[in-house]
Amino acid sequence: xxxxxxxxxxxxxxxxxxxxxxxxxxxxxxxxxxxxxxxxxxxxxxxxxxxxxxxxxxxxxxxxxxxxxxxxxxxxxxxxxxxxxxxxxxxxxxxxxxxxxxxxxxxxxxxxxxxxxxxxxxxxxxxxxxxxxxxxxxxxxxxxxxxxxxx
Numbered sequence: 001x002x003x004x005x006x007x008x009x010x011x012x013x014x015x016x017x018x019x020x021x022x023x024x025x026x027x028x029x030x031x032x033x034x035x036x037x038x039x040x041x042x043x044x045x046x047x048x049x050x051x052x053x054x055x056x057x058x059x060x061x062x063x064x065x066x067x068x069x070x071x072x073x074x075x076x077x078x079x080x081x082x083x084x085x086x087x088x089x090x091x092x093x094x095x096x097x098x099x100x101x102x103x104x105x106x107x108x109x110x111x112x113x114x115x116x117x118x119x120x121x122x123x124x125x126x127x128x129x130x131x132x133x134x135x136x137x138x139x140x141x142x143x144x145x146x147x148x149x150x151x
Contacts, residue, residue, distance in 0.1 A: 037129045038103050041111040044134065045125070049098045051087040053080065061133040068139045098123075 035043070040059055047055030057080050066073045066082065073082050090096060098115045105111055106126075114124040121143040128136040 034132065037109070037111050037127075037132075038105055040129070040132060040134075041103055041113055041125075041127050042100070044127075045098070045100050045103075045113055045115070048083065049096045049100075051090065051096065053083055053087065056083060059134050061130060061135045064134055064136065066137045066139070069141055 044056060044059040046052075047059075057076060060076045060079060062076050063074075064076055064079060066079050073079050087096075097117050099117070101114045101116065103111060103113045109129045111127045111129065112124060113127070114122070116122045121141065123139060123141045126138045126140075127134050
């Protein structure tokens with residue numbers, strides 16, 4: 001091929017090379033490599049139950065909000081502090097003891113996870129998800145939470 005022919009085709013080749021990149025920006029992420037929202041909530045609940053603070057916090061957006069009976073906690077740092085305070089009330093070698101009953105998706109971005117701890121405390125956590133992160137978590141409780149353990 002002559003140099004003049006290459007010069008004439010260079011702009012067309014550049015446009016063709018850019019087409020896959022342009023299309024990739026509009027394409028949704030490949031679901032085969034991403035966790036489902038239900039899987040993210042299951043992983044999150046397991047991390048909380050095991051008092052794995054890093055695992056639990058990895059699932060929250062920076063601007064996440066947690067709504068509990070009588071309390072709203074805003075921001076990832078404040079949620080971390082809330083968990084650490086709760087984890088401190090449980091013996092180091094014990095889990096929180098929550099039994100997750102099931103999880104299901106409601107609509108496009110809400111996941112529900114009912115749980116119980118023994119026969120005295122039942123709860124359901126609802127998660128509003130965005131881009132694979134928890135942006136709002138609500139905690140509904142029935143029964144009385146156990147008294148803090150003496151240290």
